[in-house]
Each structure stands twice: as structure tokens, then as C-alpha cells.
Amino acid sequence: MEDLPPPLILDILSRLHDAFDLARCRLTSKTLNSLSYEVKFVNLFCSYDRYLKSRSEETKYSITPFKTIFSNLISNMKSVESVCIGVEKELVGLSYDDLDDESDDLYLTDVAFVEEWLPRVCGGLRSLAVLDFWMQSCWRKSEILALISSHCHHLLDLEIKNAWLSMDGLKPMPALTTLTLEFIRLEDEDLKNVNNCFPSLQVLNLIGVGGLKEPRISLLQLKICHWSVSNAPLSLAVYAPNLIDLKLKCVKPKSLVLETPLLSDFHLEIDNTGNFKVVELPELKNLRIESPNLCGLLEMFPNVRTVKHVMLDTMKHGEEDDMLKFSFEALADFFPKVKSIRLGPEAWSEMETCFRVGCYRRAIEMRTVKEIVAHLVLCDSEVTVAFISFLLEKCTNLSDMALLINRGVDSKVASNFISRCTALSSRVRWRWGMWKEGTKDCWISDGI
Template sequence: MDDLPLPLILEILSRLTDSADLARCRLASKTLNALSYEVGSINHLCSMSRYLKSRSPETKLHVTPFKTIFKDLVSRSRFLESVSIGVDKSLSGVSFDDLEDESNDLYLTDFRFMKEWLPIIGEGLRSLSISDFWVQSCWRRSEALSLISSYCLSLIKLEIKNAWLSVDGLCPMPTLTSLTLEFVRLDDEDLSKINNCFPSLRDLNLIGVGGLREPKIHLLHLRTCQWSVSNAPLSLTISAPNLVILKLNCIKPRSILLETPSLSDFYLSLENADEFKLTISPSLKCLQLESFNLVSLFSMFNYGETIEKLTLDSFRRTEFVEVTNFSLEKLFDSFPNLSNISLGPGAWSDAEASFRTGGLNDRTGMKALKEFVAHLVIYEFEFTLLFIFSILDKCPKLLDMSLLIPHEVDSYVASNLMSRCRDEFSRVRWRWGIWKEGTEDTWIFDGI
């Protein structure tokens, strides 16, 4: 190792996925020890194995405390720009019943713990990530944000997970452009202060943030936003004139108000849409919807003619429904200028159920469709095949057809479906794959 060029050794040390290995390298040689203090990033993760050893009577006296290792790593590092400290996702299964006392050995947003190391390295930090241990942090309100805003004056990216945060003492951070809060407890007034103190945010991710009742986001420079709302009922307001991409996951909101004139990509998932109102951007091009009742959402989009790419799915996926209010005709009535359609298994099942009862009628928008993607649900082989053929008959410009077959379908049935489709419509470029709930799609054939 000592024979390697020093820049190469430094690059290797910088790529270690767990910086506990960096601490071990310091004991291996003088060269590694010296270079270890020049790395630009620290990633310190508490694994389930370390957690169990630290609590076992046989091993806990031989385990160096997690926080002690981290403080040693960062306190003598001279060029740190990125720091990540957290617990492994496997520890999310640890419950309060598993704890014997009110320990704080993994309470990572602890003000006193952060005060011991953040002032030393904060000035040069550009990225900071803290993933706390929920069973120790959820009942302790942390003022970590005030420390971060006081000492990290050049911070660009901030990520905090599994914590109860206070905004008391929060100072403006004009350099921060990316913020992720995941499974964090906040109040409406806390979110308002975040709006005011982080005015330059371009990327915002709020995943499972609890405590919000009528939250409002007002950020002039925001470009992308992912917001997963776990509680209900809620009214949501987003005022962001430069927002381009929005991913919104709700349960049963009372209202959603979007003042987003530049929005072009919108992903909306919610259980029920019977009583909520939506104001949407006229510049929308790509839309993805998921709901129990898709048709009730269609009327919310007054500018449906601007949408060119549409992805749909219904939460109903397990049983065949003879009568449904969703159909391809209603889809094209609401979105007449589509060039690309993608249907999830629930939406395909609903569309095929409508086809079984009334066939497929012509719509003007069908003449412009060029690409079609579907996760098939095959209840009766011949009806599924007939539905596919009807779509291709009504859509003369449809030349790209991507169909995913359920993984449980017999291989003979799947092969028969593919061969008959190719024989009947040789003009089409067929792409075939397999889908399974909870896993990524697998593509098995791509060609004519």
C-alpha cells in the first residue's frame, strides 16, 4: 500500500462506505494515518451488529462507543466538506420494549453531542446528513437546526431523518439549496420558519413529516419537491413560481392549492379525491396519478389538453371488477393530446373491465397516441388479447407497445400471448417484460 501514489491512496480512503474502516486504517501504517485526516467526506453508520454487541453483557465492554469514534474521526480531519452519521435501516425495527433504560448513546441530534464536534468542522461543510435512532430521538425535542444554521455557513445540502426538531434559534441559511426531512416531527409554524430561513432552496423533500395540519410551502427558487403526507385531513398549499417537478403523496386531503405556473411534471397519489379541490398549472406536460377513483381526478385538470405523457394506476389490484367508471374513452376525453400512456395493473384491470361491458369506442385523441405501456392483469386470456388488438386498431400511430406480464402467469400462456400479438401487428415494435408486486420490472424482450 505504501508504494501507491499518495493521491491514489487518498482517493481510496475517500471512497470507504463506512468511516469506521477509516479509523482502523489509522492503525495500519503511518502513511494511512497521515492521509486519513485529509479525506473530504466521513460516512459513519451504526449497524445492527454493532448495536447488539454494544448491549450484550459479553461484548459491550469491548465496543468503543459509536459517538466516540465519530468525534475522533471528525475532530482531527482538516478538509471535511461532507459528513454523514446515522443508524442502519435495520434498527428501525427496534421498539421501545427492547430498551432497558432511557439511554442516549445513539441520540444523534442531541444538542450536547453536536456541540462537541459541529463547531470544529462546520465552517467548511457543504453537505450534512444525520439519520437518528427513532426510539431515542422521538421523545426528545432537538435544537440541532439552530446549531447547524449557526456554524455551517457554507452548507448546500442538509438531510435529517427520524427526529423531533425545534426551529428555536434557527438562523437564515442563504446558501442551502437542498433539504430533506424524513420521518421528522414539525408544526405548521415550524415549516413557516423554514420557508423564511431557507430562501434559496431548489430541492425539497418532506417524507412522512408529522405534526402538520395546514402546511404551506412558499419558496421562490424551488425547482423540485417531493412531499409525502402521512396524516389527514389536510389542506396543502405550495407557492413556488419556478417549481418544475412535484411528487405528492397524500391520504384524503381537503384541498390542494398549487401556485406553480412552471410545473411540467406532477406525480399525485392519494386514496380518495371526492371532496378536494385542485388548482393546477397550464404548463403541465407529464402527469402520474394513483388513486382508488381515477375518474374523479380527471375533472380536476382543467388544462388536460396540455398533457402529453400520462401514467395511471388504481389501488385496486387483486380482484376483477365487472363494472368500473374508468375507461380509455374517459381518459382520452380528459386528456385528448396524449402521445404516451402507461397503465399500472390496477388501471389496466379497470380499463379491461370497462371494455368487457361496452367495447372500445373511437376518440379523436386515439389517433395521435404513439407509445403504450401496460402492466397486464390476465383474468381471461382471449379478452385480454382482444383488448390489446382493439387498442391497436383504434390507435393507428401506435408503433411502440410495451407489455409486462404477471410473474405468476404460465410460461405457455405468456409465450402464446407474445406470438399472437407479433403475428397480428407486425408494424408494432414490441417490448415484453414481467412484473411482480414490490419488485422492479424485468424486461425480457426488446425488438420487433
Template sequence: MVANTGQPFETTLIPSIQLFWPFFFFSMEDLPPPLLVEILTRLNDSTDLARCRLASKTLNSLSNEVHYVNLLCTFSRYLKSRSPETKAHVTSFKAIFNNLVREARCLNSISIGVDKSLRDIPYDDVDDESDDLYLTDVGFVKEWLPKVCGELRKLSISDFWIQSCWRKSEVLSFISSCCNGLIELELKNAWLSVDGLNPMTMVTSLTLEFIRLEDEDLNKVNDCFPSLRVLNLVRVGGLKDPKIHLLHLKSCLWIASNAPHSLTIFAPNLVKLRLKCIKPKSLVLDTPLLSDFHLSVEEAYDFRVKEFYNLENLQLESSSLPSLLGMFPSGKSIKKLTVDSLKWTEALERRKFGLEALFDVFPNVVSLNLGPGAWSEAEICFQKGGLDDRNAMKELTEIVAHLVVHDIEVTLSFIYSILDKCTNLSDMALLLQRKEDSRAAISLISNCTTYCPRVKWRWGMRKKGSEDVWVSVGI
């Protein structure tokens, strides 16, 4: 039955449990244990699970049957743990976690971490010697991981950067010593050591985010995770000439936090790659099976890639599109293309990015998306010399254009020239910035539909931080 907690049982219920409120009119013993386990399993936040354990002996016992624990230290909890008025009444975050996993019988997934908002806390507001949220501390991990590692398939630890950044942790090596069945591993906000790292041949997905590593450390990761299919490196600092050499890799996200001298990826089975860096002196890709590629780079001085025979979806963002396109291999296989210019300003008009370059390098594109920077540069180039009489994109059927309208007559002239060259175009979407005059937008779309009624026209407004809003206009 319900334990006496000193307050009505209703007040101990949390919102996720209230979905199952009709069941609680019965005694706990009247509900089948598998159903109760299913209810507890649906709790996304294990803080709620900890509360349920206090509400009933039955819930307390069955909570040990759940297959995953997901515990997050929120910003509000952090503030309460530091406030002189409330900190004496706040249970240690590590103690709550240890209590949850201590008696667990079959955990498949564990996620423990701090909320992203804690990254913004000033260093001056934190005691340098504090370790209450130092979650990659090997001493803390040794308290619980050996007890649950047998069935564990996914492990995620997101540390508190202020407490972890100055302490080199050997948690990765400890994990490799006891988690033989692990498939997915995430480590965030920590300074990692790879000393003593053992091969983890079962792991197919690895995420390292806001991690301090060095080149030789990354080489050890290559050697010890040979079965990786998915690799995410997000703002991993300390790398100068990093190399990825993984034979089975299928998907890779790599967002560089600094400006490494060179970036090299050797992955013969890589299919999807998202790569964001600043100004690498050398960018080398040996990825022959790549089909989906998103490259964001301010400038690449030396861009070397082998022919992309299977590349169909390409997104390019660069502060120097003309030079990047000049180094790009033939893009005859590409069907969907997105292009934008980073940090575009009118002072950069000299770069002379025109649509002709796209027509030459990517002649078989079916769908083209032009970001506001790319459109502005291409329109300025057109204004100076029009569109050259070179081969247009004969296969092109759809354009999405993010417009920044300075002179509506120039914009209309540019659009008309595109329509005249791309004779198979059947769908064109014009997305304007919120600051644009709605009357100008109406005039723009009215003229376009009159000029080329064969095209299905759409227009919309872009609002920063939200999804684009589209309005269909005509056929």
C-alpha cells in the same frame, strides 16, 4: 512504516483497501501523500478510515486531509453494543466519530447515522434513558460541529428514532448558528424544534425524513430557507394544514405520513414534483412551470390547480381515478402519461374508469403506461360497453400495459379496439404478472402480432421486488 498491531498487516486491510494492495508492498513513505489521500477518500465507510489510522502513522496523519466522513451504525454493531458478552469490547459509536473529526482540517461533507434496519427494533428492547445513539442531541453536536463548520458544505444526521422521538431537539437551530456555508442539509428520525432558527440563505437542498413538526414549524422553515432548490419532506408528522411557499424551488418530494386537511404548494419555479398523500380535503398547487409531476392520492375532495402549460411527464395513482381526472385541468401539453389505480379490487368495478377519460383529458400523449389497477378497471368498463366513438389519442405511438388476465378473449378484444383507435401506435409492451400462465401469454402475443403486424410487440413478466423482465417478440 506499519505499526505493530499484534497481527499481520494483511488482516487489518479491509476490502476497499485491497484494491490498492500492490501499493502496500512499498513503505508508506514511498507513496506520494496526494495518492494516499486519494486512496483514503475512496473509502465509502469511515469505519474503514478509522481502522486505517491504526495501521500506519502516515495513514493516521493523512487521514486528517480527507474531505468527508461517512459513519453508519450498523445493525450488527448495535447488537454487539447491547450483548453482555461483547458490549465491553465495543467502542462507543460517538467516540469513534469524535475521533475521526477531531483533527480533520478540511471536511466538506459529514454523514452520521444509524442503519434503516434499526427502525424495526421494538421499543421494549431499548432503555428509555439511553442516549448512546441519540445523534441530534445538541450536547453531542456541540462537541464536534464548531470545529469543522468552516468548510462544511453538506451535513446529514440520521438519528435513532427510539432514542430521539420523545426528546425535542434544537439541533436545527444550532446548525443554523454556526454553518454559514452549508449548501445541503439532511435530518432524519428526530423531533425538531425551530425555536431560535436563523436564516440559512446558502442552503439549496433540504431533506427532512421521519421528522416531527407542526404547521408553524414548517412556516418557519419556509422563511429560513429562502434559497431552496430541492426540498424532500418524507413522512414528516404532525402537520395539519401544511403549506410550502418557496420562490426558487425546482424539485420537491413530499410524502405525507398522515392525512392532513389540506396541502398547499406555492412554488412559481417548481419543475419536478412527486406528491404522495392519503385523502386531503384540499389540494392546492400554484406551480405554473411544472413539467414532471407524480401524484399519488387515494382521493382528493378538492383539487385546485392552475393550468399546467409546461407539463410533459405525468404519473397519476389514485383510488378514484374518474373523479381525479374530472378535476384535472386540460392536459394538452402532456406527452408521457402513467396511470394506475390504488387498492384495486373487483368490488370496485362501479368506479367505471375507461380509456375514454384519458383520451379526452390528454389528447396529445405520445407514450402511455397503464398500471395493473388502471388496466383492469378500463378492461371491465370496456367489457360492459366497449370503447366510445370519441377522439382517440392521435399522437400515441407507445403503450406499456401491466395486464391482469382473467379472460383472454376479453383482453384480446380490448387490445384490438385500442389498436383500431390508435392508428399511429407503433410499439406495444404487455407486462404480465408472474402468476399468469405462460401458455396464455404466448397465445396472447401470437394473436396480437397476427392482428397488427405493424406494431413492434414486447412482452414480459413482472416479479415483485425486482425489475421487469422483457422479451422482444416480432416487429
């Protein structure tokens, strides 16, 4: 390998996903050792196996501390552009029931540790990810953001996971365009600092962020936002005039305010909210909603008539008997221009129930619909076949029908059901699959 041109060797070294391999290469030859310091990407993760060995009485004294390995690896590197340091998924999933860890050998947002290596590489750094070990970080409040903002003036992409963060001392980072905070403990004042210190953010991911009571996002340049709130806040608000794509998941808030006039793609997973305010959404094309009360929630939207692709499902809820069932009639009223409809098992069941009890008072045609994808429970195949026949009649331009049957349905029942459905119409392309909660959908045919 030493006979290869240096640029080619450097390219090979740069493709090593695990920096442990890079460290091993340094020991094999002077050429590899020299070129390794020119690698631009450093990724180092502590494995579950290494963690166990560091705790075993038999091996813990022979294991080099993870932080030491990283500091030695990155020291004297000349032009690092991307750093990712963290723990592997097996360690992320551990809880206090599994262990009681009060050490700090994997406390990766530790300011004293980060201060050892960050100033050496910050000049050319464009991307930084610190994926901490929750068992050691959740009870230690870290001021790593202040340290990063003081040194990384050209950083574009920042990701921090599994930590309790402080915004004290945070300085503006006008170059930053992407920020991901996942399983982070914050407070409302901290989120205000995010709005103030990251004015150029175009992508914001707040996933599993807890501790917020009345969080507010106000970012003028924001285009993509994924926001998952782990606690039950009193209110949520998003003010983002250039936002195009929003995925919002939250427990029942008393108030939700969205001022996002350019929103095109919207995924909302929410319990009922008492006060729902949305400005006009004239650009909305793709809408996905999961809620225990689809009808009540959709009525709060000022206009969803522009939607072309819709995906709907309901959640089981203690007050669901008091809520209006979602029907085909409601679907046609809310989405007169929709082309593609995807229905989760609960939404399909509600529509099928409305059909069975004869809730449809008037003949409605949905002439724009081209595709229907539905997850079926198949409690009563006779009713389901009749409802599908009804859909074929009302969706006059339907050309693609994709039906997924619950894996718990008897194979003979499913086979007979498929035969009866395909006999209903030859104009549509039938696709069949299976679904099970918590698993990926499985398609068994791509057209009959």
C-alpha cells in the same frame, strides 16, 4: 503504499466509503495517520452487528461507544466538506415490538453530542447528513437545526432522518439549496420556519413527515419537491412559481392547492380530495397519477392537454363502486396529445371492463400515441386480446407495445396469449415481461 505520492494517497483515503476503514488506516503508519486528517468526506454508520454487541453482556464493555468513535475520528480534521453519520438500514427498520431502547448512545441528533464536533468542522462544511436511530430519537425533541444554523453558514445540502425536530432558535440559512427531512415529526409552525429560514431552497424532500394539520410550502426558488405526508392533514398547499418537478403523496385531504405554473413533471398519489385547486399548468409534460378515482381527479385539473407522457393507476377504495370507471374514451379526452401511456394493473382492468361492457359510444383515434406499457392481470384472455386489438385499431401510429403479465398467470396461458397478441400486428415492436406487486418488473424479451 507509503511510497506513493501524498496527493494519490489522499485520493485513495477519500474514496473509503466507511470511515471505520479510515480510522483503521490511522493505526497502520504515520503517513496514513497524517494524511487522514486532510480527508474532505466523512461517512460513519453504526451496523446492526455493532448494536447487538453493544447490548450483549459478553461484549458490551469491549465495544467503544459509537459517538466516541465519531468524535475521535473527526477531531482535528482540517478541511471537512461533507459529513454523514447514521445507523444502517437494519436498525432503521426496528420497531418497539423488537426492542424497548431508552438509552442515548445512538441518539445522533442529541444537541450535546453534535455540539462536541460540529463547531470544529463547520467552516468548510458544504454537506451534512444525520440519520438518527428512531427508537432513541422519536421521544426526544431535538434543537439540532438551531445549532446547525448558528454554525454552518456555507452549508448547501442538509439531510436529517428519523427524528423529532424543533425549529426553536432556527436562524436563516440563505446558502442552503437542498433540504431533506425524512420520517420527521413536525408541526405547522415548524414548516413556516422552513419557508422563512431557507429562502434559497431549490430541492426540498419532505418524506414521511407527520404531525402536520394544514401544511403550506411557500418557496420562490424551489425547483424540485418530493413531499410524502404520513398523516391525514386538513389541507395542503404549494406555492412555488419556479417549481418544475413535484412528487406528492398524501392521505385524503379536504383541500389541496397547487400554484405551480412552471410544473413540468408531476407525480400525484392521493385519495380523493374534496377541494382541489390548481392553476393552469401550461408546461406540464409528464404526469403520473395514482388515485381511486382517476376520472374525478383529472376533471379537477384545468388543463392536461399538454401532457406527452402519462402513467396512471387506481387504488382499491371502499367507495369505488360509486366512482366512474376510467375508459379508453376518457383517456383520449383527457390526453389528446400524449405520446407514451403507462397503465398500472387497476387502471388497465378498469379500461378493459369498460370495453367488455361496451362503454365506448364513439370511435376515437389517438394518433399521437407511440408507446403503450401496461400491467395485465389477465383474468379473461379472450377479452384482453380483443381489447388490445381495439387499441391497435385506435392508436394508428403505435409502434411499441410493452405488456407485463402477472406472475400468478399459468405459463401455458401466458404463452398462448403472447402468441395471439403478436399475430395481431407486425407494425409494432412487442415487449414482454412479468410483474408482481412489491417487486421490480422483470422483462423477458425486448422485441419480437
